[in-house]
Amino acid sequence: MNLTAATRLAGVVGNPISHSLSPILHNAWLEAAGLDGAYLAFGLAPGRFRAFVDGLRGGTLAGINVTLPFKTEALAAADRVSARAHAAGAANVLVFGPDGSVSADNTDGEGLLYAFARQAPGFRPDSGPLVLYGAGGAARGAVAAFLEAGCPEVRLLNRTRARAEDLAARFGDRVRALNTTDPDALSGAAALVNASSAGLGPDAPPPPDFSGAPTTAVAMDMTYRPLRTPFLKAAAARGLRTVDGLDMLIGQAIPAFTAFFGQPPPAAADVRGRVLRLLGEAP
């Protein structure tokens, strides 16, 4: 990498940040495109986000991706908010204008639909209900994206039902909270998406029982470490098509890269293969 005085800079901000794959993706694209740019990772102490963003006003960086725990603060720090960031209640992209302004966007929903398009060709979000496990920030973005894409019904299954009810209330009639044990929860579902951060340790809940889902349903897990999660393995055992979380990560990064560096990433760059090798997963 040859950094110059004209190098265009962007980065990702979060806490913790050391495991972020975003620098791998963006720098691989920059290299493949031959652009004079660099993408860095910033680990920020809690409470420092607003000051960090205000310090960047005016274009020191072209923009930043924002990850946990700052996505809600990112929305509040912006002067302009896209409709989809507003609907998701969070921003994962901030772009710094030369006039000192900050514009917020949320590309997670676009990433989610990109992952479906890549790994479940022909899937249509408007073809039936979405069953969504979780009711946190990622779930909210998923609800917004699926509703925008014409999904007729979203069923929220969350450990804390009250949180699912709060989320449903934000979106109106097409979204409702169900008990995680509701025997009809998966009936007629077109998509089953895991947006829970339950993890994979000894205390993690077992994967759902997919026997009530139609075999035409597509299952997607936002977790991508490991790539084949217990959720996806259980879905595959039921005969469902599966979509992993890595393509969502790539899909949310594509519009962010375009916003930061002024052109889409080169399609030929095999960033998925590069990340899979890094994670020790066979491409």
Ligand code: NDP
């Ligand atoms: P939040 O902290 O906002 O929400 C976490 C959700 O997980 C809540 O619904 C919570 O339920 C549930 N949960 C946590 N622990 C458990 C448990 N032990 N048993 C059952 N449910 C549990 O996180 P986010 O919504 O921001 O992120 C969710 C996941 O999605 C993360 O793993 C994140 O890494 C991933 N993600 C992946 C992306 C990608 O590009 N692939 C993009 C964005 C997120 P409760 O309400 O009961 O606490």
